[in-house]
Amino acid sequence: MAAIVEFKAVGRNYGAKRAVDDLNLELRTGELFALLGHNGAGKTTTIKMLVGLLRPQDGAVLVGGYDIVEATREAVSVLGYVPDQPYLYDKLSGREFLEFIAGMYGYDARQAKVLIDREVGRFGLASFVDDLCESYSHGMKQRTVFAAAMLHNPQVLVVDEPMVGLDPQSIRLVKDLLREEVSKGLCVFMSTHTLAAAEEIADRIGVMRQSKLLFTGTVDELRQAHPDRQPSLESLYLHLMNTEDSSSEVPPAGDSHAALGEDAKSP
Numbered sequence: 001m002a003a004i005v006e007f008k009a010v011g012r013n014y015g016a017k018r019a020v021d022d023l024n025l026e027l028r029t030g031e032l033f034a035l036l037g038h039n040g041a042g043k044t045t046t047i048k049m050l051v052g053l054l055r056p057q058d059g060a061v062l063v064g065g066y067d068i069v070e071a072t073r074e075a076v077s078v079l080g081y082v083p084d085q086p087y088l089y090d091k092l093s094g095r096e097f098l099e100f101i102a103g104m105y106g107y108d109a110r111q112a113k114v115l116i117d118r119e120v121g122r123f124g125l126a127s128f129v130d131d132l133c134e135s136y137s138h139g140m141k142q143r144t145v146f147a148a149a150m151l152h153n154p155q156v157l158v159v160d161e162p163m164v165g166l167d168p169q170s171i172r173l174v175k176d177l178l179r180e181e182v183s184k185g186l187c188v189f190m191s192t193h194t195l196a197a198a199e200e201i202a203d204r205i206g207v208m209r210q211s212k213l214l215f216t217g218t219v220d221e222l223r224q225a226h227p228d229r230q231p232s233l234e235s236l237y238l239h240l241m242n243t244e245d246s247s248s249e250v251p252p253a254g255d256s257h258a259a260l261g262e263d264a265k266s267p
């Protein structure tokens with residue numbers, strides 16, 4: 001099956017600063033991929049290139065087979081995006097915001113109502129969806145933005161830090177919903193600092209450090225590559241992050257399971 005998301009030798013600088021370097025990665029339908037990395041590793045830059053907010057300087061990003069730069073409209077129609085800072089219009093209610101989004105995707109009022117009712121139920125918005133967005137807490141905003149991102153039945157959902165600012169009940173709701181949609185074929189690309197959440201819901205993780213993707217694979221594969229380490233993802237992650245100069249030792253991410261295994265055995 002063809003990949004639904006492809007990063008092909010993607011690179012991006014800010015001035016002299018290399019933010020993302022030679023990123024190669026393929027994601028498939030029905031897969032939840034979590035990108036981990038310290039502050040400044042390049043996760044948000046990667047996400048912004050994936051959703052078309054930043055142009056890669058090197059390589060290409062394809063979504064649903066469409067190049068996000070060359071065929072932005074087609075690529076974006078396949079995508080839903082939840083940014084780390086939820087952005088809503090203060091003077092609209094949540095429902096009006098969702099109606100605006102539905103209109104942007106070309107749905108008529110009747111179709112929009114069906115879709116909005118579905119999302120209101122799915123994300124538990126009923127008690128506040130008719131209030132002005134300016135009165136919402138961070139978690140209410142985040143849930144409304146999730147609803148907006150899912151409204152047009154995207155094939156790929158891109159989420160930057162999905163759990164930040166949510167209460168435990170909302171975190172459970174989002175985790176369960178993501179897994180349910182992934183089981184129906186949605187591809188989710190999320191960045192997170194919440195290792196426990198990544199371990200719980202991700203099919204594969206990627207670990208990024210200083211602009212490079214050091215590892216891609218399952219948490220079990222990461223454990224097998226480091227049999228001498230404690231089995232928690234936190235311990236493995238911190239080991240990977242603190243390994244001296246590992247970015248120059250490991251080959252590209254596609255081969256990194258083996259590379260990390262060798263790295264772990266080396267003196």
Ligand SMILES: Nc1ncnc2c1ncn2[C@@H]1O[C@H](COP(=O)(O)OP(=O)(O)OP(=O)(O)O)[C@@H](O)[C@H]1O
Nearest residue numbers: 014017018019037038039040041042043044045046
């Ligand atoms: N607009 C910008 N101008 C200049 N440098 C930037 C800009 N945005 C990001 N950078 C730099 O690019 C690098 C990657 O940043 P990015 O925001 O992608 O990291 P991140 O992994 O998302 O970090 P965090 O976990 O803190 O959100 C960092 O060194 C950062 O300082």
